[in-house]
Amino acid sequence: MFESLQAAQADAILGLIAEYRNDPRAEKIDLGVGVYRTVEGKTPVLDVVKRAEQMLVDQQESKAYIGTAGAADFNAAMQLLIFGDAGPEERLTTIQTPGGSGSLRVAAGMILRATPGASVWVSEPTWANHVPLLAGAGVPLKPYPYYDTKNHVIRIDEMLAALRSAPAGDLVLLHACCHNPSGLDLTVDEWQAVTDVLVERSLVPFIDMAYQGFVASLDRDAYPVRLMADSVSEMMVSSSCSKNFGLYRDRVGTLSLLAADSEARDIVGSQVNNLVRTIYSVPPDHGAAVVSLILRDDELRGAWIAELAAMRERLIEMRGLLGDALARKAPDHDFSHLARATGMFCFLGITAEQVAGLKKEFGVYMVDSSRINVAGITPDNVNYLADSIAATLQGG
Ligand SMILES: Cc1ncc(COP(=O)(O)O)c(C=O)c1O
Numbered sequence: 001m002f003e004s005l006q007a008a009q010a011d012a013i014l015g016l017i018a019e020y021r022n023d024p025r026a027e028k029i030d031l032g033v034g035v036y037r038t039v040e041g042k043t044p045v046l047d048v049v050k051r052a053e054q055m056l057v058d059q060q061e062s063k064a065y066i067g068t069a070g071a072a073d074f075n076a077a078m079q080l081l082i083f084g085d086a087g088p089e090e091r092l093t094t095i096q097t098p099g100g101s102g103s104l105r106v107a108a109g110m111i112l113r114a115t116p117g118a119s120v121w122v123s124e125p126t127w128a129n130h131v132p133l134l135a136g137a138g139v140p141l142k143p144y145p146y147y148d149t150k151n152h153v154i155r156i157d158e159m160l161a162a163l164r165s166a167p168a169g170d171l172v173l174l175h176a177c178c179h180n181p182s183g184l185d186l187t188v189d190e191w192q193a194v195t196d197v198l199v200e201r202s203l204v205p206f207i208d209m210a211y212q213g214f215v216a217s218l219d220r221d222a223y224p225v226r227l228m229a230d231s232v233s234e235m236m237v238s239s240s241c242s243k244n245f246g247l248y249r250d251r252v253g254t255l256s257l258l259a260a261d262s263e264a265r266d267i268v269g270s271q272v273n274n275l276v277r278t279i280y281s282v283p284p285d286h287g288a289a290v291v292s293l294i295l296r297d298d299e300l301r302g303a304w305i306a307e308l309a310a311m312r313e314r315l316i317e318m319r320g321l322l323g324d325a326l327a328r329k330a331p332d333h334d335f336s337h338l339a340r341a342t343g344m345f346c347f348l349g350i351t352a353e354q355v356a357g358l359k360k361e362f363g364v365y366m367v368d369s370s371r372i373n374v375a376g377i378t379p380d381n382v383n384y385l386a387d388s389i390a391a392t393l394q395g396g
Pocket residue numbers: 034098099100101102127175180208209210240241242248252253
């Protein structure tokens with residue numbers, strides 16, 4: 001049976017990680033991998049997660065299956081975190097999913113069930129996994145312009161024009177904050193303009209929020225979700241707890257579906273639960289149980305918000321340090337977009353040859369597009385990094 005198979009294409013990031021690991025140079029820097037890291041280069045278990053896990057060990061009485069939708073207390077707490085307490089609760093249903101990726105995969109299945117033939121419009125560029133997750137499930141994708149790689153700004157007019165040309169009923173995948181890979185987010189006015197076009201053209205927002213809390217605050221970062229929930233009759237929101245709770249491998253996320261009214265909400269709820277049964281039956285519980293404990297306890301929640309703020313502030317500080325160092329060491333090049341970016345990722349804005357040169361000559365690793373993970377920068381390596389970039393740029 002397997003004789004007909006050819007080896008699948010290797011994942012570019014996994015290849016890069018292996019190369020980095022085998023590089024003997026002490027000064028090497030990894031800006032490729034997609035996880036948060038401390039100044040010591042660790043992706044730690046948050047203290048508050050450890051505490052909640054200990055509570056689970058002490059208190060949990062059963063590992064029996066949870067239902068297809070996951071745990072009701074987790075779903076309610078996450079829905080509140082995402083939509084706020086003014087959210088349209090009577091039209092919303094939220095299910096627990098295996099990470100943000102599982103949520104996106106279930107969302108794809110719902111699109112195929114509810115509106116076969118509809119396309120999802122995705123930003124150009126978008127997170128590398130959006131395409132295999134959604135198109136792999138059978139949903140047609142269409143690009144809308146987003147990032148101007150030359151001037152490092154959002155192509156808002158072209159984006160709006162592309163959305164105006166979309167047929168009614170299509171979906172538009174939007175990154176709520178910390179756009180991956182560009183790091184550039186829409187302004188409040190631009191979000192309003194996009195919302196107006198979606199309403200005018202009867203397009204359905206499909207928001208991916210994988211970094212809530214990484215720009216400014218939990219509420220501020222959810223602003224686009226809440227704006228759209230107030231303005232449209234239907235939408236879907238995928239969220240992930242991988243980054244903001246550091247629960248990457250525990251696979252925790254949600255899918256929220258907003259329906260036109262409470263009756264439609266109940267039908268959507270029955271369909272999404274039925275769909276989950278056909279994919280993974282029930283979601284994993286451990287990470288979601290941890291999140292639920294944290295969100296529903298004032299003291300734990302406060303401790304989490306403080307740990308999240310520390311991650312956010314480190315990223316902001318490191319991006320600032322790199323921007324300042326490059327302004328000094330490579331004054332002929334404009335890196336001012338670094339200061340406008342948010343979250344873990346942004347483009348450096350150099351060529352694939354220069355990316356290859358940085359790796360070969362200096363042991364600085366990033367993906368070919370020159371997307372960097374700011375969490376790989378530390379106060380100790382930032383000068384070496386900026387010197388390496390400046391020298392590479394001088395070399396042409
Ligand atoms: C934009 C975006 N969406 C979704 C995800 C999903 O993450 P996970 O499946 O690990 O929760 C990620 C992770 O990198 C992401 O960057």
